[in-house]
Amino acid sequence: MHIVVCVKQVPDTRIIKVNPKTNTLDRRGIPAILNPFDSHAVEAGVRLKEKYGGSVSVVSMGPPNAVKMIRKCVEIGADEGYLISDRFFAGADTLATSYALYKAFEKMLEEKPVDIIICGKQTIDGDTGQVGPGIARRLDIPPITNVIEIKEVDEKARKVIVKRKLEDGYEMIESSMPCLLTVEKDINPVSYSPLPNMIRAARYEPTIWKVDDLNDVDKKQLGLKGSPTIVAKMFAPPKLEGGKKIEGNAEQQSREIVSLLLEKPELFEKKRGGA
């Protein structure tokens, strides 16, 4: 079985600041890391490999220094890494990114088939969660989002059973293979990598493809040119004010919550599913 995980190098947003004057991200000295959701995705791939056999590849679009992040994936247990890196890809939104990665998948498929694609739920810099489903649409395979458990993979019957986390519960679904899963952090913790993986990663050189290494690329669909998204405004969200801490025993607390909610009838007027 060949599992491919899509990963991205992101600025460590835990320490990033917004410049209050220009409203842009102050990236000075902010280290680049493997998107935390993606590390769980790589781990999920590695666990599938351990259970069912096969291999795990990672693929990413990013600057040349994203090689370091690919090595991080090898530490977690990925076997191979592919990086598409070219100035033509720069400034891409989710539409253009999914197109570029789709082209990378086409190239990978020349070498061997892909059975399962795993993506992190979203990145911590863009927070959109659109690239994974975008790739699935382009490859014409089913996208399954918010996966928290891969119950079963039946390679012979070409089927997977996964558990999804929804806002109001869980869903167990069966899908054909190949398919694309986007996973939540809950799917599995990331293990402390064994030493041989660390040594292998320190030596590892990923395959790097430039735009001309890919087949039949429509350059108009790449990078800034291929990105219809317009950033109208950037601002740091205002700090939430007010709030109230409810204290007392369980009964007192629930009483108070109910009475507070009853004071706000407007909360119950909107129909469910609006947002």
Added chain:
Amino acid sequence: MPEKFDVIVVGAGPSGTSCAYKCAKAGLKVLQIERGEYPGSKNVMGGVLYRKQMEAVIPEFWKDAPVERAIVEQRAWMLDKNSMVTTSVKNNDWEKEPCNNYTILRAKFDQWFANKAVEAGSLLINETVVLECIVEDGKVVGVRTDRPDGDVYADVVVLADGVNSLLAKKLGYHNELKPEEVALTVMEVLNLPKNVINDRFNVTDNQGVTIELFGDATKGNLGTAFIYTNKESLNLGVGTTLSSMIKAKMKPYELIEYVKNHPMVRPFIEGAESAEYLAHLIPEGGFYSMPKLYGNGVLLVGDAAQMVNGIHREGSNMAMASGTLAAETIIAAKEKGDYSEETLSSYKTAILDSFIGQDLKKYKDANHTFEEQPQYFKDYIPMINRAASSFLTVDGTSKRDKQKEAIKTFTKEKGTFTVVKDLYRAWKVMK
């Protein structure tokens, strides 16, 4: 079967990286293991990089290393509560390449340096803690890390794991450090605009200044404070021996606040924004604290070998030089195919013959003497301040009488005999 290397270097500070770099350059198979997220993430120093020993590892390093400013002026302040007597040596030739010394920020510099070793062919692994050396038949044959399947083997292991070398302790090479053998230093990186630094320190963009502060900076205890200029920040720190901190019941964070608020210091850091806060132990025991430097399949370098000259605040240069000497020993051992204690003993000879051994021997009694005789920092510095201040206060007294008055400041309080004795003692340990 776990992999085997020629050399495993534990730690990616200046000593470990110098050793890894030299060994890798010579074609040896090197693995360097660092516990921090990246080299430099856990390392602290005031910030003076000595050009000579760095150049011996990487010629013309300044052309691409992240150095901050070339040091053209070294000031020393003898501080009292509201006065100071200062000396300064400034030489603009020190700015011409090759410069004398540079200020650096370790988080940046160590990463750059470790990457040079990687380019030379050394393998670097971060975020991995070495728990102990693997010893078989009295010989160190590898290390055990905290990772699953964490054993890895080598012909020789270099311990560059810093001042508190747990690995050397586990091998029984040195005992638990005593409070008088280590200094506890706290430091802040204070951001200031480049032009403000240039104005306040009277320098141009690439010129740097170091200031060492004695006396009231440590409230009269054995130790120093320092202010070093980076491109767009200052490193301000203070440290005393751990024993002094304990004795004087000083808390390090209170001491650094005291220094920052000292009337002689405050104008230099006015308006600065604190960007980092760091603390570290510095081995100050000198010659007598040096542990066993070599064993069967193992060598100790840098802080792990307690190689710091506290009097001249030199440490990183000794670290690099010791790492280089260790590498030379290992390369010769590799040629012989023999990593026994006997072959590796040439490392100790090389250390003792080098400036490391010479300087540590020269000052072998200095720290102990000053620790036991607190009057130098506690009494003499305020006396020098009073004498100089009274000499220069114009109040109608004749200059001849002023001289007498100044000399009396010392003899009256201490007695002529004590002053002469103290001078002799100081000369003896520093000569």
